[in-house]
Amino acid sequence: MPELPEVETTARGVAPHVLGQTIADVSIRDGRLRWPVPAQLPQVLRGLCVHDVRRRGKYILFDCGRGHLLVHLGMSGSLRVTTGEVPLRRHDHIAIRFSNAIELRFHDPRRFGAMLWTEASPAEHKLLVGLGPEPLESDFDASYLYQRSRHRRSPVKAFIMDSKVVVGVGNIYANEALFIAGIHPTRAAGRISLPRYQHLVEAIKSVLASAIEQGGTTLRDFVNGDGQPGYFSQQLWVYGRGSKPCGRCGGALREIRLAQRTTVYCLKCQR
Protein backbone atom coordinates (compact mmCIF):
# COMPACT_ATOMS: atom_id res chain seq x y z
CA MET A 1 0.00 0.00 0.00
CA PRO A 2 2.10 2.81 1.22
CA GLU A 3 4.81 4.76 -0.47
CA LEU A 4 6.55 7.77 0.99
CA PRO A 5 3.56 10.16 0.84
CA GLU A 6 1.33 7.63 2.57
CA VAL A 7 3.93 7.00 5.26
CA GLU A 8 4.44 10.74 5.74
CA THR A 9 0.67 11.27 5.91
CA THR A 10 0.40 8.50 8.48
CA ALA A 11 3.22 9.89 10.62
CA ARG A 12 1.72 13.39 10.52
CA GLY A 13 -1.73 12.08 11.33
CA VAL A 14 -0.59 9.99 14.27
CA ALA A 15 1.97 12.37 15.80
CA PRO A 16 -0.34 14.92 17.49
CA HIS A 17 -2.21 12.14 19.26
CA VAL A 18 0.84 10.42 20.74
CA LEU A 19 3.42 13.17 21.26
CA GLY A 20 4.14 13.63 24.92
CA GLN A 21 1.93 10.69 25.86
CA THR A 22 3.04 7.83 28.06
CA ILE A 23 2.64 4.23 26.97
CA ALA A 24 0.48 2.32 29.41
CA ASP A 25 0.45 -1.06 27.74
CA VAL A 26 1.12 -2.91 24.51
CA SER A 27 -0.73 -5.96 23.32
CA ILE A 28 0.67 -8.17 20.60
CA ARG A 29 -2.19 -10.16 19.14
CA ASP A 30 -0.13 -11.51 16.25
CA GLY A 31 3.59 -10.84 16.20
CA ARG A 32 4.27 -12.70 12.96
CA LEU A 33 5.18 -9.75 10.77
CA ARG A 34 8.04 -9.45 8.29
CA TRP A 35 10.25 -10.01 11.29
CA PRO A 36 8.85 -11.29 14.56
CA VAL A 37 7.71 -8.48 16.81
CA PRO A 38 9.98 -8.64 19.88
CA ALA A 39 8.08 -10.51 22.57
CA GLN A 40 9.52 -8.22 25.25
CA LEU A 41 8.13 -5.10 23.50
CA PRO A 42 5.32 -4.56 26.03
CA GLN A 43 7.65 -4.54 29.02
CA VAL A 44 10.20 -2.40 27.16
CA LEU A 45 7.68 0.25 26.12
CA ARG A 46 5.54 0.39 29.26
CA GLY A 47 6.01 3.73 31.02
CA LEU A 48 7.96 5.36 28.18
CA CYS A 49 6.92 8.68 26.70
CA VAL A 50 6.83 9.48 22.96
CA HIS A 51 9.17 12.44 22.47
CA ASP A 52 9.10 12.64 18.69
CA VAL A 53 7.64 11.01 15.58
CA ARG A 54 9.77 11.10 12.45
CA ARG A 55 9.97 9.40 9.09
CA ARG A 56 13.06 7.99 7.40
CA GLY A 57 12.36 6.45 4.02
CA LYS A 58 9.25 4.39 4.60
CA TYR A 59 10.00 3.81 8.27
CA ILE A 60 8.13 5.68 10.97
CA LEU A 61 10.36 6.29 13.99
CA PHE A 62 8.84 6.82 17.41
CA ASP A 63 11.46 8.36 19.67
CA CYS A 64 10.80 6.99 23.14
CA GLY A 65 13.88 8.42 24.82
CA ARG A 66 15.50 5.15 25.81
CA GLY A 67 15.15 3.86 22.24
CA HIS A 68 13.13 4.05 19.06
CA LEU A 69 10.15 2.06 17.87
CA LEU A 70 10.58 1.40 14.13
CA VAL A 71 7.40 0.84 12.17
CA HIS A 72 7.20 -0.18 8.51
CA LEU A 73 3.81 -0.52 6.82
CA GLY A 74 4.94 -2.99 4.15
CA MET A 75 2.38 -3.46 1.39
CA SER A 76 -0.85 -3.43 3.34
CA GLY A 77 -0.11 -1.92 6.74
CA SER A 78 -1.72 1.06 8.40
CA LEU A 79 -1.69 2.79 11.76
CA ARG A 80 -4.93 3.96 13.27
CA VAL A 81 -5.55 6.17 16.26
CA THR A 82 -8.59 5.10 18.23
CA THR A 83 -9.71 4.34 21.75
CA GLY A 84 -10.03 1.11 23.67
CA GLU A 85 -13.80 0.98 23.31
CA VAL A 86 -13.65 0.65 19.52
CA PRO A 87 -13.71 -3.07 18.67
CA LEU A 88 -10.55 -4.55 17.24
CA ARG A 89 -10.75 -5.45 13.58
CA ARG A 90 -9.41 -8.55 11.91
CA HIS A 91 -5.69 -7.98 11.25
CA ASP A 92 -5.28 -5.42 14.02
CA HIS A 93 -2.08 -7.14 15.13
CA ILE A 94 -0.68 -4.74 17.71
CA ALA A 95 -2.32 -2.21 20.01
CA ILE A 96 -0.38 0.42 21.95
CA ARG A 97 -2.48 1.93 24.71
CA PHE A 98 -1.54 5.32 26.12
CA SER A 99 -2.27 6.75 29.55
CA ASN A 100 -4.72 9.23 28.01
CA ALA A 101 -6.81 6.23 26.86
CA ILE A 102 -6.07 6.56 23.16
CA GLU A 103 -4.92 3.48 21.36
CA LEU A 104 -2.57 3.19 18.39
CA ARG A 105 -3.34 0.11 16.32
CA PHE A 106 -1.17 -1.54 13.70
CA HIS A 107 -3.32 -3.21 11.06
CA ASP A 108 -1.73 -5.31 8.31
CA PRO A 109 -3.53 -8.09 6.42
CA ARG A 110 -0.50 -9.28 4.46
CA ARG A 111 1.92 -8.96 7.39
CA PHE A 112 4.78 -7.61 5.26
CA GLY A 113 5.12 -4.74 7.70
CA ALA A 114 7.42 -4.55 10.69
CA MET A 115 7.53 -3.28 14.25
CA LEU A 116 10.96 -3.32 15.83
CA TRP A 117 12.77 -1.79 18.77
CA THR A 118 16.26 -0.32 18.74
CA GLU A 119 18.23 1.33 21.50
CA ALA A 120 21.04 2.44 19.21
CA SER A 121 20.66 5.47 16.96
CA PRO A 122 18.01 4.47 14.40
CA ALA A 123 20.24 5.67 11.56
CA GLU A 124 22.66 2.89 12.49
CA HIS A 125 20.03 0.18 12.52
CA LYS A 126 20.76 -2.55 10.03
CA LEU A 127 17.60 -1.77 8.06
CA LEU A 128 18.28 1.97 7.83
CA VAL A 129 22.04 2.23 7.60
CA GLY A 130 22.31 1.70 3.84
CA LEU A 131 19.43 3.93 2.81
CA GLY A 132 19.93 6.59 0.16
CA PRO A 133 18.98 10.26 0.55
CA GLU A 134 15.48 11.54 1.16
CA PRO A 135 13.96 12.55 -2.19
CA LEU A 136 12.61 15.84 -0.85
CA GLU A 137 15.93 16.95 0.66
CA SER A 138 18.37 19.14 -1.22
CA ASP A 139 21.14 16.53 -1.33
CA PHE A 140 18.96 14.52 -3.70
CA ASP A 141 19.70 16.33 -6.94
CA ALA A 142 20.46 15.69 -10.60
CA SER A 143 24.22 15.47 -10.24
CA TYR A 144 23.82 12.91 -7.44
CA LEU A 145 21.55 10.70 -9.55
CA TYR A 146 23.76 11.16 -12.60
CA GLN A 147 26.90 10.12 -10.74
CA ARG A 148 25.25 7.13 -9.07
CA SER A 149 23.85 5.92 -12.37
CA ARG A 150 27.07 5.82 -14.37
CA HIS A 151 27.83 2.34 -15.72
CA ARG A 152 24.49 1.07 -14.43
CA ARG A 153 22.73 -1.02 -17.01
CA SER A 154 19.54 -1.70 -15.10
CA PRO A 155 16.35 0.07 -16.20
CA VAL A 156 15.97 3.57 -14.85
CA LYS A 157 12.70 2.61 -13.20
CA ALA A 158 14.38 -0.11 -11.12
CA PHE A 159 17.24 2.32 -10.41
CA ILE A 160 15.01 5.02 -8.87
CA MET A 161 13.05 2.38 -6.93
CA ASP A 162 16.26 1.15 -5.29
CA SER A 163 16.22 2.43 -1.71
CA LYS A 164 20.03 2.49 -1.65
CA VAL A 165 19.84 5.11 -4.42
CA VAL A 166 16.94 7.15 -3.05
CA VAL A 167 14.28 6.21 -0.53
CA GLY A 168 10.54 6.38 -0.85
CA VAL A 169 10.01 6.04 -4.60
CA GLY A 170 7.68 3.06 -4.97
CA ASN A 171 5.90 1.69 -7.97
CA ILE A 172 3.16 4.30 -8.33
CA TYR A 173 5.37 7.34 -8.08
CA ALA A 174 8.17 5.83 -10.17
CA ASN A 175 5.68 5.39 -13.00
CA GLU A 176 4.32 8.91 -12.53
CA ALA A 177 7.71 10.62 -12.28
CA LEU A 178 9.05 8.92 -15.40
CA PHE A 179 5.97 10.00 -17.33
CA ILE A 180 6.28 13.59 -16.16
CA ALA A 181 9.98 13.61 -17.04
CA GLY A 182 9.31 11.99 -20.45
CA ILE A 183 11.74 9.14 -19.80
CA HIS A 184 11.08 5.58 -20.97
CA PRO A 185 11.07 3.25 -17.94
CA THR A 186 13.25 0.56 -19.54
CA ARG A 187 16.04 2.93 -20.57
CA ALA A 188 19.34 1.98 -18.94
CA ALA A 189 20.03 4.26 -15.99
CA GLY A 190 23.65 4.75 -17.06
CA ARG A 191 22.66 6.07 -20.48
CA ILE A 192 20.61 9.04 -19.35
CA SER A 193 22.10 12.53 -19.59
CA LEU A 194 22.49 15.01 -16.77
CA PRO A 195 19.78 17.37 -18.14
CA ARG A 196 17.31 14.51 -18.30
CA TYR A 197 18.14 13.59 -14.69
CA GLN A 198 17.44 17.21 -13.86
CA HIS A 199 13.89 16.70 -15.18
CA LEU A 200 13.54 13.40 -13.40
CA VAL A 201 14.61 14.79 -10.03
CA GLU A 202 12.16 17.68 -10.39
CA ALA A 203 9.41 15.23 -11.34
CA ILE A 204 10.10 12.96 -8.36
CA LYS A 205 10.10 15.89 -5.96
CA SER A 206 6.95 17.46 -7.36
CA VAL A 207 4.95 14.25 -7.57
CA LEU A 208 5.85 13.26 -4.01
CA ALA A 209 5.25 16.73 -2.61
CA SER A 210 1.85 17.08 -4.20
CA ALA A 211 0.86 13.57 -3.15
CA ILE A 212 1.70 14.51 0.43
CA GLU A 213 -0.40 17.67 0.08
CA GLN A 214 -3.33 15.56 -1.13
CA GLY A 215 -3.02 13.20 1.81
CA GLY A 216 -1.54 10.31 -0.15
CA THR A 217 -2.93 8.01 -2.80
CA THR A 218 -5.85 5.82 -1.85
CA LEU A 219 -6.12 2.95 -4.31
CA ARG A 220 -7.79 0.31 -2.23
CA ASP A 221 -7.92 1.01 1.43
CA PHE A 222 -5.21 3.46 2.39
CA VAL A 223 -6.30 5.66 5.27
CA ASN A 224 -4.24 8.03 7.38
CA GLY A 225 -3.93 7.82 11.14
CA ASP A 226 -7.40 9.28 11.52
CA GLY A 227 -9.01 6.87 9.08
CA GLN A 228 -9.28 9.41 6.26
CA PRO A 229 -8.50 8.44 2.65
CA GLY A 230 -6.07 10.30 0.36
CA TYR A 231 -7.03 12.07 -2.83
CA PHE A 232 -3.94 11.87 -5.01
CA SER A 233 -5.27 8.99 -7.12
CA GLN A 234 -7.36 11.56 -8.96
CA GLN A 235 -4.12 13.04 -10.35
CA LEU A 236 -2.34 9.94 -11.62
CA TRP A 237 -1.19 10.22 -15.23
CA VAL A 238 -0.31 6.59 -15.95
CA TYR A 239 -0.54 4.32 -12.91
CA GLY A 240 -3.64 2.14 -13.17
CA ARG A 241 -4.43 3.53 -16.64
CA GLY A 242 -2.84 0.88 -18.85
CA SER A 243 -4.46 0.83 -22.34
CA LYS A 244 -6.35 4.06 -21.63
CA PRO A 245 -5.45 7.18 -23.60
CA CYS A 246 -2.47 9.26 -22.52
CA GLY A 247 -3.67 12.38 -20.72
CA ARG A 248 -1.13 14.47 -22.59
CA CYS A 249 -1.01 13.25 -26.20
CA GLY A 250 -4.12 11.08 -26.45
CA GLY A 251 -2.15 8.04 -27.65
CA ALA A 252 -2.57 4.67 -25.98
CA LEU A 253 -0.63 3.97 -22.81
CA ARG A 254 1.22 0.68 -22.66
CA GLU A 255 1.41 -1.65 -19.69
CA ILE A 256 4.34 -4.06 -19.23
CA ARG A 257 6.03 -6.03 -16.43
CA LEU A 258 9.41 -4.65 -15.49
CA ALA A 259 11.33 -6.28 -12.63
CA GLN A 260 8.08 -7.99 -11.59
CA ARG A 261 6.23 -4.72 -11.21
CA THR A 262 3.43 -3.31 -13.31
CA THR A 263 4.83 -0.53 -15.44
CA VAL A 264 2.78 1.93 -17.45
CA TYR A 265 4.12 4.47 -19.91
CA CYS A 266 3.25 6.43 -23.02
CA LEU A 267 4.83 5.25 -26.25
CA LYS A 268 4.99 8.79 -27.63
CA CYS A 269 5.70 10.93 -24.59
CA GLN A 270 8.44 8.77 -23.05
CA ARG A 271 11.74 8.04 -24.79
Place this chain on the structure above:
DNA sequence: AGTGCGGCCTGTCCGC
Protein backbone atom coordinates in the same frame (compact mmCIF):
# COMPACT_ATOMS: atom_id res chain seq x y z
C1' DA B 1 29.63 -4.43 -7.27
C1' DG B 2 25.58 -4.70 -9.79
C1' DT B 3 21.64 -7.42 -11.21
C1' DG B 4 17.68 -10.40 -11.04
C1' DC B 5 14.90 -13.18 -8.86
C1' DG B 6 12.25 -15.94 -4.86
C1' DG B 7 9.80 -15.39 -1.05
C1' DC B 8 7.20 -13.51 2.71
C1' DC B 9 1.33 -13.16 3.39
C1' DT B 10 -3.91 -12.29 2.67
C1' DG B 11 -7.51 -10.45 -0.11
C1' DT B 12 -9.63 -9.57 -4.40
C1' DC B 13 -10.73 -10.01 -8.94
C1' DC B 14 -11.00 -12.35 -13.35
C1' DG B 15 -11.73 -16.17 -16.43
C1' DC B 16 -13.31 -20.67 -16.88
Place this chain on the structure above:
DNA sequence: TGCGGACAGGCCGCAC
Protein backbone atom coordinates in the same frame (compact mmCIF):
# COMPACT_ATOMS: atom_id res chain seq x y z
C1' DT C 1 -21.61 -20.39 -7.67
C1' DG C 2 -17.09 -22.33 -7.21
C1' DC C 3 -12.30 -22.70 -8.09
C1' DG C 4 -7.55 -21.79 -9.61
C1' DG C 5 -4.40 -18.40 -10.73
C1' DA C 6 -2.67 -13.86 -11.18
C1' DC C 7 -1.97 -9.78 -9.04
C1' DA C 8 -1.52 -5.96 -5.34
C1' DG C 9 1.23 0.20 -3.10
C1' DG C 10 7.67 -3.35 -0.35
C1' DC C 11 11.98 -5.03 0.08
C1' DC C 12 15.33 -8.41 2.16
C1' DG C 13 18.54 -11.87 1.09
C1' DC C 14 20.54 -14.80 -1.91
C1' DA C 15 22.79 -16.69 -6.09
C1' DC C 16 25.16 -15.35 -10.09
